[in-house]
Every structure is written in C-alpha cells, then in structure tokens.
Amino acid sequence: MALTDDFPASSRRAFLRGTAMMAAAGMVLPSRGTAAAAVKDPDQLFKKGEFDEAARGYRRLLSKNPKNAHAAAQLGYIALLSNRFAAAERYLSTATALDPGDVASHQRLAECYVRQDKLTRAIPLLKKTGSSRDAAFATLYAHLTGTPWQIHGASSTRAPFVFLDPLPTIEASVNGRAGKFFLDTGATLGLAQEVAEEAGLRSLATVTGVGSGQQITIHLGILESFRIGEIEIRNLPVQWNEGHGMALPDGSQPAGSIGTTLFYHFLTTMDYAGQALVLRRKSAAPGRGSGRVPLWLAGDHFPCTLGSLGDYGPHIVTVDTGGVGTGINTTVEYAQRAGLTVDYDHPNEVNGVSVYPIRPDRISLGKAIGRNVPGNAAEKLFPGYPSPGQADQFGFEPIANFTHEFFKPFALTFDFAGMNIFITR
Incomplete structure (x- = not known):
C-alpha cells in the first residue's frame, strides 16, 4: 500500500515550486499492434506498457502451467490498475496461495479490498508483508468499527474555489470545524496537525514519510466527519503530521489537502475553468x-x-x-x-x-x-x-x-x- 505525505504533499508542493518533481505511476495501455507483437516476453511487454498483449502472454503461461505464480500475480496487477476488482482478487489470491512470500501481491490484494472499503479483509494481508508501514495501516483499519467512508447528504454538491493558485482551494469542515483545503490528486486525505488536535483525533499508528525533502512522522487516525458542501463523509481514515505547508494567498495556513482516496469515492470534477469542485454519487x-x-x-x-x-x-x-x-x-x-x-x-x-x-x-x-x-x-x-x-x-x-x-x-x-x-x- 503506497504511503503518501498527504498534507505534506501540499508542503512538498512548496518545496517543488518551479521544479520537475513529480509522482510516477503505472497504468494499463491498450495494445499498440505490431510493436507489441514483435516482443514475446510478457514481462517486457508489461514494462513497455503493452498491457493487453502482456495479459495475453501471461494467460498463455498460466494455461500451460496453472502453478505459475508470477503470471497470476501480473494478471491480478493488470486488473487492479483498471479497478476490475473481481479479476484482481481472483488472480492475486491465486498468486499469494502459490507463493506466500510474494509481498507485492499481498499488498496489491490488500489495496484491492481497500479501494472497495473492505478494510477488514485487508488487515491480515497487510500483517503478512513484514512492512512496518503495512502493519501501521493494519492497526488503523482494525480500529475502524462500522462502515467506513459513509456518504450522507445530497446526491451532488458544488464547492467553489476560494483560490485557484497556488493550487485549487475549497472550504470543507473537520468534525464541524471549517477550514481551507488544497485539492491535489497527488495526495490522499491529510490534515495539518493543529487541525487534527482541535478535532480531537487520536493517533492510532505512525509511519515515516517525506515532506519538503525531510523525513517526517505521519500520524494515522479516524475522522468522524468530513463535510464538503452538502455532502458529509463519516468514519474515514485520515493522516496528519507536524509542520506547515505553503501559505494561502491571504497569508493563512491550509487546513490540509484533499486527494485521490476521497475523489475515487465519487464522480469527481475539478472544474478549473469554472473554479469549483463538483462531487456526484458514483451512480451519476x-x-x-x-x-x-x-x-x-x-x-x-x-x-x-x-x-x-x-x-x-x-x-x-x-x-x-x-x-x-x-x-x-x-x-x-x-x-x-x-x-x-x-x-x-x-x-x-x-x-x-x-x-x-x-x-x-x-x-x-x-x-x-x-x-x-x-x-x-x-x-x-x-x-x-x-x-x-x-x-x-x-x-x-x-x-x-x-x-x-x-x-x-x-x-x-x-x-x-x-x-x-x-x-x-
């Protein structure tokens, strides 16, 4: 499970102003025809981004040898990248059964459950990896009782940008306390430490991250309520750390950052031209x-x-x-x-x-x-x-x-x- 420096993600944006710093990510590319056909090794196809062709190659390997753990793992990974959860769960479960020492597949299977808000199913997988970071998230998820990421309120909401620069900024509230939050798809959901303390959040586990080029301690906890416009999200995991990010144009400090782990619970529009964040239920x-x-x-x-x-x-x-x-x-x-x-x-x-x-x-x-x-x-x-x-x-x-x-x-x-x-x- 990837660790992010959420509110520090805002902080590192200040550090990275005018630089080429960027987050990398993987993705599934459609087959590009003859270029892919010329390469027979599915691992090379995967590395080149020819994932349709790579998947065909892995399926051929798996049909010849149903105990090929690597082929199963890669097919599960490709499915996870596209949020095809049933296929990802099937192949990654096969991979971890065939190779119990495959840490990456345990982490990816855990992520498959986390994306579906099935956090309890991720816990035993995270405990098996030997990673202190994974163990911290397992502890966090074990403290979540009831349904996580409960969405209440309107079917859609529109939150106008308070500022467009340095990053889009909206108003939201943490346990009823209003604050200004950066929008950043390179982050998850993070708070400034003083905001977390004012909201009465308890640190359930800690992980190490990087902010402004320095190693920092990130606290993990559970937030009772987060409201954006007419939509409220209850019982959700959150992170915070010491330190300040870049200031807003009015000289104030942001309350935190809102990123992809919240966005993927909605049909999310970042309307730069119209200067607003629009959240709609995923059924829209x-x-x-x-x-x-x-x-x-x-x-x-x-x-x-x-x-x-x-x-x-x-x-x-x-x-x-x-x-x-x-x-x-x-x-x-x-x-x-x-x-x-x-x-x-x-x-x-x-x-x-x-x-x-x-x-x-x-x-x-x-x-x-x-x-x-x-x-x-x-x-x-x-x-x-x-x-x-x-x-x-x-x-x-x-x-x-x-x-x-x-x-x-x-x-x-x-x-x-x-x-x-x-x-x-």
Whole structure:
C-alpha cells in the first residue's frame, strides 16, 4: 500500500515550486499492434506498457502451467490498475496461495479490498508483508468499527474555489470545524496537525514519510466527519503530521489537502475553468464525447492516462495536479526524445538535482491541448520519489506528469467506475 505525505504533499508542493518533481505511476495501455507483437516476453511487454498483449502472454503461461505464480500475480496487477476488482482478487489470491512470500501481491490484494472499503479483509494481508508501514495501516483499519467512508447528504454538491493558485482551494469542515483545503490528486486525505488536535483525533499508528525533502512522522487516525458542501463523509481514515505547508494567498495556513482516496469515492470534477469542485454519487452519468481519455490507478492514489509531448506519444503519463507554478514535468532524457527545447542557461537546483525550464509548443491529453505550457525537465531522478523513467516502484515508466497550469482552461472529471477521465472546456 503506497504511503503518501498527504498534507505534506501540499508542503512538498512548496518545496517543488518551479521544479520537475513529480509522482510516477503505472497504468494499463491498450495494445499498440505490431510493436507489441514483435516482443514475446510478457514481462517486457508489461514494462513497455503493452498491457493487453502482456495479459495475453501471461494467460498463455498460466494455461500451460496453472502453478505459475508470477503470471497470476501480473494478471491480478493488470486488473487492479483498471479497478476490475473481481479479476484482481481472483488472480492475486491465486498468486499469494502459490507463493506466500510474494509481498507485492499481498499488498496489491490488500489495496484491492481497500479501494472497495473492505478494510477488514485487508488487515491480515497487510500483517503478512513484514512492512512496518503495512502493519501501521493494519492497526488503523482494525480500529475502524462500522462502515467506513459513509456518504450522507445530497446526491451532488458544488464547492467553489476560494483560490485557484497556488493550487485549487475549497472550504470543507473537520468534525464541524471549517477550514481551507488544497485539492491535489497527488495526495490522499491529510490534515495539518493543529487541525487534527482541535478535532480531537487520536493517533492510532505512525509511519515515516517525506515532506519538503525531510523525513517526517505521519500520524494515522479516524475522522468522524468530513463535510464538503452538502455532502458529509463519516468514519474515514485520515493522516496528519507536524509542520506547515505553503501559505494561502491571504497569508493563512491550509487546513490540509484533499486527494485521490476521497475523489475515487465519487464522480469527481475539478472544474478549473469554472473554479469549483463538483462531487456526484458514483451512480451519476459521467458524460460522453471527444474529451475522454483512459484512466488507471496505481498504488493507492496515482491517477494515470495517455499523454503526448508534441508528437512523442501517446505514452504513459501521471496526473498529479499538485505541481505549483508548472504544467508539465519530465526528465531531460524524455524532453530530448520529444524534441523539446531545454533551457540549460537558466538551471534551478532542488535537493542537489538540476532542473531546467521547458515550454513545449504543444502537449496533449487526448484532444485536450496545451500550448507553451511552463514546465521543467530534471537532469536525473530525485532520490526517494518515483519519477519519469523510474520503473522500480510500479514496473513501468511514465514519460511526464501533467499538472496544475495545463488544466486551467479545462474541467477534469474522474470516473473511477468506468475508468475514464473527461477533459472538457
């Protein structure tokens, strides 16, 4: 289960202002025909992002040898990325039975249950991994009684942005106490420590994370009530830590950040152009039309889709909206592959890593096009964070992260049931 520095995610946005720091994520790509057909090893296909073809290869391996734990694990992983829970549970259960030492499959099977709010089923799996972080989340989930993530109130609500920059900010309330929260798909749900203390939250477990380039202690607890507009969510897990994030334009500190783990409980629209967050019950019609691009979810909160840098792509990209002052982040290597001009004359340095300004003529997510969007290219990977070109965490590589400045002309709707993103003006 991926650990995030939720409210620290806001904090790290301040640290990353004007940099190429970005969260990487994996996703399932549709088959790209002859290129995939030329590669027979499903592991290579998987790494290249040819997941339809990889799945066919793994199924062939499993049909020849039903005890092939690796093939079962990969088929379960591919299903999980697309929120196909029944298939993910079937294959990952097979994989863990065949190979009880497969930590990743235990974690992914736990995540399969967590995404469905079946937290009690995740607990024994998390206890088996040997990870202190997983053990902390198992402790948290064991303290949750009753139904988690209970949604009450209206069928939909609209919360206007209080600020658009540095990140979209709305008002919400924690156990009846109002505060201003950043919206950030690169986060989960996190509070400032003083907000957690005022709300009377109890720390049930702790994990280690990273905020502003430093190691921090993150507290895990249970929140009784979180309200956005006319919708209230009750009995939900939450995180908090010491320290402050970047200030809001009025000089105040945000109360926390709202991210993907809350968003995927709804049909969520981040309407940058109309400056509002819209939450609808997941049963609502998501929309239709030419603005649709695929959606995949890796870890517990990494949304992904297909994107292009100029004519390079479409390839895997992440959709971490929390990049302050930037719309596109990539590495120098991918910038060069895409033929982008990298401004080596005006370098910045973040945590000892050089980053350079870029401003591509055109970048796109499907038919949503951004022109001359400000961005950065990193000289190399940032230690401790998944980044473009780093396949270690998820097994495949994004080429870029599309973020805040790119989305300003658009409304961005996440449909985690149909697994699509709708991007409209």
